[in-house]
Amino acid sequence: MSAADLPASSAEHPPTRMLHGLRPLSAWLLRRRWPVRVHGAEHLPARGGAILAANHVGAIDGPLLAIFAPRPVHALTKQEMFSGRLGGFLRGAGQVPLDRFHPDPAAIRSCLRVVRDGGVVGIFPEGTRGAGRLDRFHHGAAYLALVTGAPVVPVTMIGTRPPGGGSNALPPRGEPIDLVLGEAWRTAQQPWPRTREHVAATSVLLRGHMLSEQDGALSRTRRSLPGPLPAGQSEDDPDTGLVEHPREL
Template sequence: MSEHTQPPRTDHTPHPPRLMLEGLRPLARRLLRRRYDVLVHGAEHVPTSGPVILAANHVGVIDGPLLAIFAPRPVHALTKIEMFRGRLGRFLHYSGQIPLDRFVYDPGAVRQGLRVLRDGGAVGIFPEGHRGAGELERFHRGAAYFALVTGAPVVPVILIGTREPGGHTGSLPRKGARIELVFGPPFTLEQTAWPRRRGDVESASLQLRDRMLDDLREALVTTGRSLPGPLPPGEQEPDPSGGVTGTTT
């Protein structure tokens, strides 16, 4: 039986567009490096083929584009549906990003992510669910769920410098700022057949969070950097439900 016919079925789910995602990455890297000092560490940890989940902390507005552009492989990132409006929305769609409604169960986004993985591609996800301090205080189940369904390894990604201390939710780093992407060794969860119990997904999520916290601490030590701290008062984004750790206020 094809992986696409296993629950949740993805045999009737189209793969997100790939042409712009693959074709524009070299140009986008050159343009971004003209503005920022972008350093990539640990790229060798990303498997060169086969399904992979890139799970990243979420600090600034450019985290998604940076992940899609500078990861060793093209990445289809789960992106909040609010971004899919107007010209930006059309660009995100044709560059292969996956719209996600964070406040309800979104079977369409789940199936698109699974379609990418079952086709041997790379999916990007931000387990915190929104921008913030990037310290993984809030952690959601999506990355672990994808790993349990597909058996794909999870590569932790620590983003540093994408928002400056005191920076607003939509602010960009100053010109010339150093931005670092630190890829950690893959973390593998055993593939689990349907039905997958909520408790199993929660336990796997906590294991993944512990691993990412270790990688976060190591990345900050090895780079000599720090995270920017929380967003200014009143700018905290709404917190999606469904996390496996305590809520933020």
């Protein structure tokens, strides 16, 4: 599929200079504290637009995805992070602000521009940090896949929060961190209009694929997820997408 086959986007491509330039140094610095291991890099196409969809368990998931993914990633990041110096840095590093509580056409246009230009978008379908088992699954990744037809590569983040640790807890120094990329999932590009029912059904299929790949990642690494956040530490999150009661881990 060529860029000519994708819907037009009026957004400018997010900045790339810092995103590309800082990755080697950032990776070196982080690996001085934690052994970061990337598995399944071959599942992300070497070129062309793509979507990385990751579970979300710890505070460092976003930076790790942007720094250690096989290709630079423009990750959707909650707009609350885009204030002060950190906000300037995130924008300069090509990350995309997202309003989680209201429809955000600007974020969609930015993601579409990235995919049209052959780049990689990163999405955390759970929306907020938690157990990482996709018990809440927002529709953004499925919607973008329907709009673009781009492959969605699942990512399982393992070891980014200690077992039972709080929302901002970091893993102990020297504790390994695994990023496991699974087999790409695809759906046919769907021209406008896209019904809510179609998007929801696509989310069900994508979530099922991600859970299957996550089970495989945990089995291969012989590791487990950290479990739910302590009581009272879950962030507010819009009541949208697919929701299941948390399962026993």
